[in-house]
Amino acid sequence: MNEYQHILLAVDFSERCDYVAEKAKSLAYKYQSKLSIIHVLDNIPMPDTNYGTVIELNDDSGYDLLEVEKAKLKQLGGYLGVSVDQQRLVWGLPKQEIIVFANEQQADLIVLGSHGRHGLALLLGSTVNAVLHHAMCDVMAVRLPTL
Ligand code: AMP
Numbered sequence: 001m002n003e004y005q006h007i008l009l010a011v012d013f014s015e016r017c018d019y020v021a022e023k024a025k026s027l028a029y030k031y032q033s034k035l036s037i038i039h040v041l042d043n044i045p046m047p048d049t050n051y052g053t054v055i056e057l058n059d060d061s062g063y064d065l066l067e068v069e070k071a072k073l074k075q076l077g078g079y080l081g082v083s084v085d086q087q088r089l090v091w092g093l094p095k096q097e098i099i100v101f102a103n104e105q106q107a108d109l110i111v112l113g114s115h116g117r118h119g120l121a122l123l124l125g126s127t128v129n130a131v132l133h134h135a136m137c138d139v140m141a142v143r144l145p146t147l
Pocket of ligand 1: 010011012020038039040041042094111112113114115126127128
């Protein structure tokens with residue numbers, strides 16, 4: 001039996017998130033696991049949108065900032081060979097939506113960066129800390145090299 005059957009990669013599109021993506025890619029290759037990606041929209045305004053709203057990747061919203069986020073996710077998904085239905089773009093709190101998607105997909109490993117946009121000053125970023133405490137599966141915090 002493969003050790004990990006379904007890996008979830010959480011990306012914030014911060015500097016060096018490619019490093020985390022490469023790690024998830026090589027783990028998925030090593031274990032021959034399914035790979036999914038999540039990006040939680042917490043950096044653009046989404047008026048009149050409830051937390052937890054999943055954004056359809058193939059619709060054109062006409063909202064430029066959102067289309068940029070969609071394009072980044074689809075580009076990374078294409079590079080990693082992840083089908084569009086395994087790419088989640090959702091409006092909300094990263095720590096919450098990562099757990100929701102991981103549970104929904106029955107992921108058995110969540111891969112995140114040790115820190116990202118929020119957590120440079122912390123030993124472990126705020127998101128990864130919360131995910132570690134609430135995940136039902138293994139969590140890998142990829143130590144990001146300092147620049
Ligand atoms: P932070 O808590 O911001 O230091 O981020 C730690 C890690 O959590 C990042 O390297 C990402 O892997 C993940 N993460 C943070 N924010 C998001 C987000 N908006 N969407 C998806 N993953 C995120």
